[in-house]
Amino acid sequence: MCRILSYLGKPILVEELLYKPDNSFIKQSYHPKYMSHLLNLAGFGIVAWDQHSYDPQLPFLYKTPLLPFYDENLRNLASKISPHCMLAHLRGVTYSDKQVISTQNVHPFLFPGSNVALAHNGSLYNFESMKYDLLEYIKPEFKKDIHGTTDSEWIYSLFISQLANPHGKYATPEIIAAINETLKILQRVRKKNNISINSPVNLFITNGEFIAATRYVLDYGWQASDTEAVSHFAYHSLWYTYGDSYGFYDNEYKMKGSKTRSSIIIASEPLTEDATTWIEVPEYTLIVAELSGGEVKITSQDINL
Numbered sequence: 001m002c003r004i005l006s007y008l009g010k011p012i013l014v015e016e017l018l019y020k021p022d023n024s025f026i027k028q029s030y031h032p033k034y035m036s037h038l039l040n041l042a043g044f045g046i047v048a049w050d051q052h053s054y055d056p057q058l059p060f061l062y063k064t065p066l067l068p069f070y071d072e073n074l075r076n077l078a079s080k081i082s083p084h085c086m087l088a089h090l091r092g093v094t095y096s097d098k099q100v101i102s103t104q105n106v107h108p109f110l111f112p113g114s115n116v117a118l119a120h121n122g123s124l125y126n127f128e129s130m131k132y133d134l135l136e137y138i139k140p141e142f143k144k145d146i147h148g149t150t151d152s153e154w155i156y157s158l159f160i161s162q163l164a165n166p167h168g169k170y171a172t173p174e175i176i177a178a179i180n181e182t183l184k185i186l187q188r189v190r191k192k193n194n195i196s197i198n199s200p201v202n203l204f205i206t207n208g209e210f211i212a213a214t215r216y217v218l219d220y221g222w223q224a225s226d227t228e229a230v231s232h233f234a235y236h237s238l239w240y241t242y243g244d245s246y247g248f249y250d251n252e253y254k255m256k257g258s259k260t261r262s263s264i265i266i267a268s269e270p271l272t273e274d275a276t277t278w279i280e281v282p283e284y285t286l287i288v289a290e291l292s293g294g295e296v297k298i299t300s301q302d303i304n305l
Contacts, residue, residue: 002092003025003028003092004107004121005089005265006211007085007246007263008084009262009263009264010244010245011082011084012247013082015078016248020248022253022272023269023273025271026069028090029090032269042091042092042099042105042106043091043101043103044066044074044089045064045089045107046087046089046108047059047110048081050082056208057208058115059085059110059117060081062077065102065106084291085208085209085211088119089108091106091107100149104149107119117207118155118156118203119152119203119204120150120203121200121236123199123200124151124190124201124218125197125199127151129193130189133189133192134154137161138157138158139161142160142166155186159182162182172210176299180305182203183303186201198218199218202236202268209290213238213286213287214285215237216283216286216303217284220283239280240267240279240289241254241277242261242263242298243259243261244256246263246265261296262296264296266287266289281300285300286303
């Protein structure tokens with residue numbers, strides 16, 4: 001399915017992540033290393049925070065349903081902005097005439113009235129049967145902002161509804177609690193609708209000050225017989241690398257200096273063919289990275305619901 005890339009740390013030119021590494025994010029749209037059977041051709045989106053921009057709490061937001069490797073505007077943008085935090089998403093869908101390719105369905109999602117963005121890698125099986133049962137858990141002010149057709153946008157609405165203040169600052173325990181409650185509600189509603197098919201929920205969440213990412217599957221291993229369920233069994237990996245700064249060092253792209261934690265990348269797959277400087281996140285894990293005093297603090301824990 002989709003590919004996601006997040007970054008937090010020292011300001012970095014966006015093209016250093018999207019275009020230049022040998023397994024660059026844009027390359028993953030047509031040649032994903034860890035997901036060979038599906039291409040990510042249903043759109044691209046990026047949200048990025050720059051401390052030196054006007055009103056730095058508000059991010060850049062760029063979305064297009066077009067193919068990113070033909071997008072000259074994206075290439076120009078990537079060569080000019082240097083955010084300290086970004087979240088980028090390549091949308092992948094099953095090959096079907098039922099799929100809706102539109103800007104409204106492109107991640108990351110960022111509703112008016114919230115400063116938290118979310119991107120999702122995965123798919124909720126038989127979502128149409130369960131989605132309206134989620135409404136009782138979504139705050140009224142966010143119901144009206146659901147404009148697309150994806151399960152991901154509903155998951156986003158559900159998540160920000162679990163935050164006491166969806167446009168404020170957040171402590172790590174609050175973010176962790178909101179993520180766990182979101183996953184619990186999904187489990188509850190699926191059980192109500194007798195849904196028990198393998199459904200990946202890899203979430204990436206950020207507001208420019210933290211990144212939270214999950215590697216999680218609902219009802220792991222339970223298969224469906226229909227052909228559309230193939231995407232539910234794709235390899236939904238999660239990787240990260242941290243250090244002082246990311247760039248071209250010693251004739252290769254890598255994170256420089258592992259003793260200091262000034263920068264972190266969390267992504268669906270490494271940005272380089274050589275993954276020796278990357279760490280794969282185990283299944284059923286939540287990782288949170290926060291930027292404080294120029295240092296990235298990393299918290300990792302099992303997801304036990």
